[in-house]
Amino acid sequence: MELERRDSRRIPFKGYVNRVQGGIATICRAVNLSRTGICFDRIAGPVKGHGEVISVEFQLPTSEKTLVARGRAVNTGNGRVRVRFTSISPEHRAMIGGYIDSARIVLQAY
Structure with a gap:
């Protein structure tokens, strides 16, 4: 059995993410979102790997x-690229939390 490593549960999240890495911006498609991170499809551009x-x-x-x-x-x-947030404003973290909480209520209704 695989050990769960996530600090918080993720919800499906479809939207676009502007990934900025090494001064270069790339548009990517989001897959899911949690209070502590985001996952998106890597459409273009390299990712060196873990810890970048x-x-x-x-x-x-x-x-x-x-x-x-x-x-x-x-x-x-x-x-895919899975990113754990290390720096995010309290306001933006609260907005993500509120969105996730409201989305979970909708998901549980189905």
Whole structure:
């Protein structure tokens, strides 16, 4: 049995992520989101691997505000990049938490 390594549960999240890495911005498709990180498909551009610093910018469907976070790549397999947030404003963290909480209520109704 595989040990669960996530600090918080993820929810499906479809949207676009602006990945900024080494001064180069790349648009990627988001796959899922949690309070502590985000996963997205790597459409273009290399990712060196575990521990690489990546900045992300994205919008929640419930807001027009652009959220900005910095994190580290914790997994880059299967054409996806999983980023654990290391620097995010309290306001943006709260917005993500509120979105996740409301989405879970909807998901549980099905």
